[in-house]
Amino acid sequence: MRRIVETTFSLIQRTGSLDPSMRDILAASGISTQAFYRYFASKDELMLVLLDEGRRRLMDTLERRMRNADSAADRLRAWIEGVLAQATNAAAAARTRPWVLSEQHLSTLFSEEQLSSVDLLVGLLHEPIRGLRGSGNGSPEQVASVATIVYRLTFATLRAHLAAGTKPTKDEVCELVSFCLQGVKAGAR
Numbered sequence: 001m002r003r004i005v006e007t008t009f010s011l012i013q014r015t016g017s018l019d020p021s022m023r024d025i026l027a028a029s030g031i032s033t034q035a036f037y038r039y040f041a042s043k044d045e046l047m048l049v050l051l052d053e054g055r056r057r058l059m060d061t062l063e064r065r066m067r068n069a070d071s072a073a074d075r076l077r078a079w080i081e082g083v084l085a086q087a088t089n090a091a092a093a094a095r096t097r098p099w100v101l102s103e104q105h106l107s108t109l110f111s112e113e114q115l116s117s118v119d120l121l122v123g124l125l126h127e128p129i130r131g132l133r134g135s136g137n138g139s140p141e142q143v144a145s146v147a148t149i150v151y152r153l154t155f156a157t158l159r160a161h162l163a164a165g166t167k168p169t170k171d172e173v174c175e176l177v178s179f180c181l182q183g184v185k186a187g188a189r
Contacts, residue, residue: 001039004029005049009095012050018098018105048113051106054099055117058086062124072131076150076184077177079124083154084168084176087161097162100155122147132184146187150180 007029011020022043026036040046065078086096099106107114125147130138138146157176161168168176 004031004036004039004046005053008046008050009053012098013091013095016094016098018047018102044109048110051099051110051113051117055120058083059120059124061085062121066124066128072128073181075128076125076132076181079128080150080154080177080180081173083158084161084173087158088167093162093165093167096158100159100162103159118151122151125150129184132181133187138187142187146184149183153180 004025008020008025011024011028012018022033022036025043025046026033040049062079062082065082066075069075069078086092086100103114122144126143129143129146129150133143153176157168157172
């Protein structure tokens with residue numbers, strides 16, 4: 001099963017397409033159709049496993065970065081920098097590009113799973129946003145709304161760079177972090 005998952009990730013990265021053929025998956029992983037169906041009921045089920053695995057890897061990376069940060073502002077910065085780091089490294093960009101650029105398609109095919117991924121990523125932002133706003137400055141709904149805005153701004157920036165094949169500059173990352181920090185703090189007034 002691991003070999004099928006890793007092989008499919010590699011095919012997606014190499015081709016830039018989220019829809020490798022079953023023939024390509026089977027050939028690259030060196031397994032038979034029968035062996036594939038021992039592990040997965042369908043290609044869609046394999047795609048769900050890939051979505052979950054990708055989300056888990058990103059969550060682990062972001063959580064590790066945030067855990068090493070000292071303050072709420074640094075945790076928010078770590079989250080934004082962690083997301084945008086996917087466009088700064090050529091291998092990471094190649095791995096991430098098909099997924100981010102196909103977000104609408106994935107939302108159509110796997111709406112519940114895609115929404116769950118977004119909710120988990122946005123959820124990581126709640127604690128630093130509460131910390132920046134201070135106690136009593138924002139209901140849970142307001143914090144969730146601000147976290148969603150930070151998510152959308154950051155992923156829109158990532159998507160633009162992945163689509164253009166460019167890397168965010170250090171200045172651009174700093175400006176985005178500064179903008180988000182100012183917005184979070186201003187909303188607390």
